[in-house]
Amino acid sequence: xxxxRLAAAVLGGAVLAAGITAAAVQPAKADPSGVxxxxxxxxxxxxxxxxxxxxxxxxVRAQLNVTNQIKNLNGSAVNLGGVGVELCDPNIGYAxxxxxxxxxxxxxxxxxxxxxxxxxxxxxQSGLVSNPTPLSPxxxxxxxxxxxxxxxxxxxxxxxxxxxFKVCDTTQDVCxxxxxxxxxxxxxxxGIGVVSNSGVQLTAPALNPLxxxxxxxxxYYSSTKNFNSIFEQAHWELKRSDWVNSSSxxxxxxNGSLDAAGHAFxxxxxxxxx
Numbered sequence: 591x592x593x594x595r596l597a598a599a600v601l602g603g604a605v606l607a608a609g610i611t612a613a614a615v616q617p618a619k620a621d622p623s624g625v626x627x628x629x630x631x632x633x634x635x636x637x638x639x640x641x642x643x644x645x646x647x648x649x650v651r652a653q654l655n656v657t658n659q660i661k662n663l664n665g666s667a668v669n670l671g672g673v674g675v676e677l678c679d680p681n682i683g684y685a686x687x688x689x690x691x692x693x694x695x696x697x698x699x700x701x702x703x704x705x706x707x708x709x710x711x712x713x714x715q716s717g718l719v720s721n722p723t724p725l726s727p728x729x730x731x732x733x734x735x736x737x738x739x740x741x742x743x744x745x746x747x748x749x750x751x752x753x754x755f756k757v758c759d760t761t762q763d764v765c766x767x768x769x770x771x772x773x774x775x776x777x778x779x780x781g782i783g784v785v786s787n788s789g790v791q792l793t794a795p796a797l798n799p800l801x802x803x804x805x806x807x808x809x810y811y812s813s814t815k816n817f818n819s820i821f822e823q824a825h826w827e828l829k830r831s832d833w834v835n836s837s838s839x840x841x842x843x844x845n846g847s848l849d850a851a852g853h854a855f856x857x858x859x860x861x862x863x864x
Contacts, residue, residue, distance in 0.1 A: 636783015671786030678713035717787030794839035821852025
């Protein structure tokens with residue numbers, strides 16, 4: 591679960607995030623061996639994990655520093671995008687999402703669960719949850735530079751199944767939670783990165799720093815330990831998802847910046863028209 595961290599830890603995370611962004615501007619390094627790449631016109635850009643026959647996900651976590659670049663992450667003032675975490679079932683197109691979004695006048699933290707589009711893999715090819723209800727705001731109001739901690743946790747046992755959404759703004763020293771009761775779910779995918787319904791307004795190549803993620807982790811139902819990583823190939827298959835345009839040119843990507851430990855990476859997008 592998310593816990594408030596000491597000021598030194600928060601500062602360390604901020605410095606690490608800045609360092610990742612600066613470093614990734616250089617020519618891209620390769621992801622850890624075994625990380626494949628998929629390409630989509632929109633949906634999710636970042637890293638996601640597939641069930642490998644024995645894993646269903648119950649927890650996803652990540653941290654980031656809010657950047658001004660998030661205000662226009664997909665080049666569109668109409669099709670809003672968000673930056674955060676997701677649990678998803680590609681078989682039925684159902685997802686739980688949590689992240690930060692620019693609503694045109696301010697940054698807002700949004701959460702929600704529901705149906706995605708009818709795609710081959712809606713978890714990475716669809717955008718933000720809109721059905722049965724749009725994402726809902728949590729009472730937290732980050733500003734540029736704030737350090738955010740995100741977590742979605744699913745409780746799959748007992749009589750009452752629920753999804754818990756948690757966010758802490760450690761800069762403002764405030765945390766907020768939301769909980770929704772649901773029928774039994776199977777989350778075969780988990781993801782961290784950028785989600786949007788549209789990326790076509792961006793131009794290639796994806797070289798502009800957008801945001802850096804740190805302290806990334808996935809966890810599964812029967813785990814007896816807390817993983818501080820998303821690269822655990824013995825338990826799941828990790829893949830990178832990039833946005834591309836109609837010419838298959840990359841317009842949103844991590845540029846292979848996931849570190850060897852599998853817990854930090856940066857995101858980059860192409861030039862925007864607005």
